[in-house]
Amino acid sequence: MSRPVPIRRALISVSDKTGLIDFARKLDARGIEILSTGGSARTLREAGLTVVDVADVTGFPEMMDGRVKTLHPAVHGGLLALRDNAEHLAAMESHGIGPIDLLVVNLYPFEETVAQGAGYDDCIENIDIGGPAMIRAAAKNHGFVTVIVDVQDYGALLAELDNNDDRTTLAFRQRQAQIAYARTAAYDAAVSTWLADAIGEATPRRRAFAGTLAQSLRYGENPHQQAAFYVTGENRAGVATARQWQGKELSYNNINDTDAAFELVAEFDPAAGPACAIIKHANPCGVAQGATGLDAYRRAYDCDRTSAFGGIVALNRTLDGATAEEIVKIFTEVVIAPDADEDARRIFAAKKNLRLLTTGGLPDPRAPGLAFRQVAGGFLVQGRDDGRVSPSDLKIVSDRQPSETDLADMLFAWTVAKHVKSNAIVYAKDMATVGIGAGQMSRVDSTRIGRRKSEDMAETLGLSQPLTIGAVVASDAFFPFADGIEALAEAGARAVIQPGGSMRDDEVIAAANRLGLAMVFTGQRHFRH
Template identity: 80%
Template structure:
């Protein structure tokens, strides 16, 4: 095997013409012969470049609307022949097969076609066949062939040629082959995922996921773990699509927590008022509505000021100057919002370590989607939790009916509980959380933790009683025993929302009636593990 291979002949066949002319001109200036197909050849000729049609080389015209043009032994022989194998080279000579040293292909825009909402037939027509076949052939023969599948690699190819007397090194060709195989794998994954959805196959026999590197991270959850951030190509508003205005790079934990914060705050329609969520370690430590963004922030902050320090703040509305000033009163890691005023950005500019992200919109909390989690030897796949309830979905099961105000708080608490690690208990009063218990093995423990936090916050605010007194409370899953209801009553709660469905629902309802609580069932749960 030869380390350095000169480029004498290149085949270019691209859907995305970005940078094509400049790259091809640079190759031609180095004496590289250019082969091409269809629209690519036309673009090169119009730019004044000398190009040979693949049809001229194969002796077959492009046919069947361009479906058949590169699927030919002359093309694949030129890509696959081992230059150091005498039999291969003799066969090439015998059949008039010229070597191809560089393959430049980017695939039909299948993903973009799907994203535009095209119909089934149009999506099928945008599945590339010849491109992946050539890419795989060239990648397999990377000992002799350089393959390029991404526009951003044009510059690196030219830099490689400049540094190595118009040759490419084996290590460079290896890297390009890996990139190419990853591209065809992602392409096939996109096609198979789309087709499964199109035909209603919820559990396909094989499932693949792909992503494009967005950022290499300094480390993962802990310094000894390597990590990177990949984008899945969707247009869902959030961290992956956000613009970062300032601050150092996001860390693994920043990205995870910011996503949790933004998905939570997106549950609250901006048309119904401003909402702010403060997140710490993927759990909310304060969520509130307000007449203004700054009011919502201060009310969220007053749920748990201790935990809010160093947290993530998410808004469902434009970040304004007043809210920006309030946020800068304590150390905050990240702020994410659909938009931010110029004045707000100027205020944040004085806090160099504070990251500000804007997304241009909110993700739809009711949208379908898929989430997956790795386990030993496999991974779990499920639809994203887009469950929601309205007043009409609620079933009052106690003698006391909740008031209109209590119903508002119950629904608010239920929405927040969906985003709290189970076992989850969320106390709410007047559209703001006043106590959160998260991630405990016992629901009673979560109940007590939420109360204790509210007591600590009341003391910090100079109040004489726990903030949970008179609150509405949500549990993400049913109460298996009456002791949970008794603990809520002891915390001062007056109304409860929960899924129901326990074998001891009757005992739980009897306890609520005995303690004077109003309780509603949703028939839906929100485990978040």
């Protein structure tokens, strides 16, 4: 079992025919007999290769629109028989079953069919049955059988045969068996997830997730942690689908922060104007809308220049040269945008360590999806936070009525607060953040941190008073006590947007009235732990 095993007979049945003809020719040149089915057999014959139809081996034609073709003892016996077991060999001899030493299968494109928005019946027809059955059989019998499920492994198999006199080693077969089982597991996960969604099953009895390795990472959040980046194939623009134009390989923290930045900036419709978000350690340190991309970047940068150093910049429109010229004035880890013009790419090319990513679009913040988090012994699953509020959703609870400008700034601040770690406090003025307090155990502490950052930035900018003077404030959850409102008033805020729902709402509203603040309730919160 541990010795290299020769390959004399192969079964090829593939949906993705990329590289198939060249691969099969190299097998044929080694004297390997090729069995095949349907479209694969036709493709190989048209290329001049000699192919044995599986139907001739089983004695049964393909039937039921191809649903039944390989589910037969002549196939599965050839894959599962133990070559060192006398009883297995006798059964093969008795029933005329020939050994299959190599299985090359890739599955019906179920995931791609779902991603294209196909109907229920089309998705069902793209669920492969015979393929996974053969893959599992060959992988189980990897002591004797080699299984290939990815086009990218054709070259690895040929190199293995070159190095081992047309044989495969146990180590190679073990690796391919692991890849094979991971593929069928991912396939079944995709089918079960799709079906749960199709029938409206929000909490299925078993939940499976799968991903394909996109990148092995040098380490995780810290150097002693191993890490890798896997993609799910979700049809959603973002860091997983982006093109990297230049710069060093992305790290674990780069990917995490870049995703946070792009998800935030995608909240702002490009048709309503350019927007920019600057992220540090998964928290925004500056967000703004502006007349141009350059204006949006400058206004976001002027919220917290210290934290912006070494941060992630995300834009909701094409990055232009003027904005790029401004960005490169400080050290920036990553810039992500739907696109970048030639001037921007040329300017960034001189900064070899800066990573530029383009995505071709923005993720839809309202699209349904799942988020999950591991806990000891399990994981939590929830829907993506796609909550939004509009002016008609707001309930004015204060004596002072907010102006139209107040309301616009409130909704802007509320949108940003959705992406700030709890407890979150966001000060904003003229569609730009001017102070952010994030991730504190006390909401009052977040309030004070946001104010202090605004004071520091005002000093940097040479202003006589903090930027929080006359600002509006968004809180991701309700104020449990009036002290938070009092702290906001001390910072110079003029209006507050918050979910409401505290047992002490009356006390909080009374404080707002006493201090002359406008206050609106959203009826919705945005905890982000």
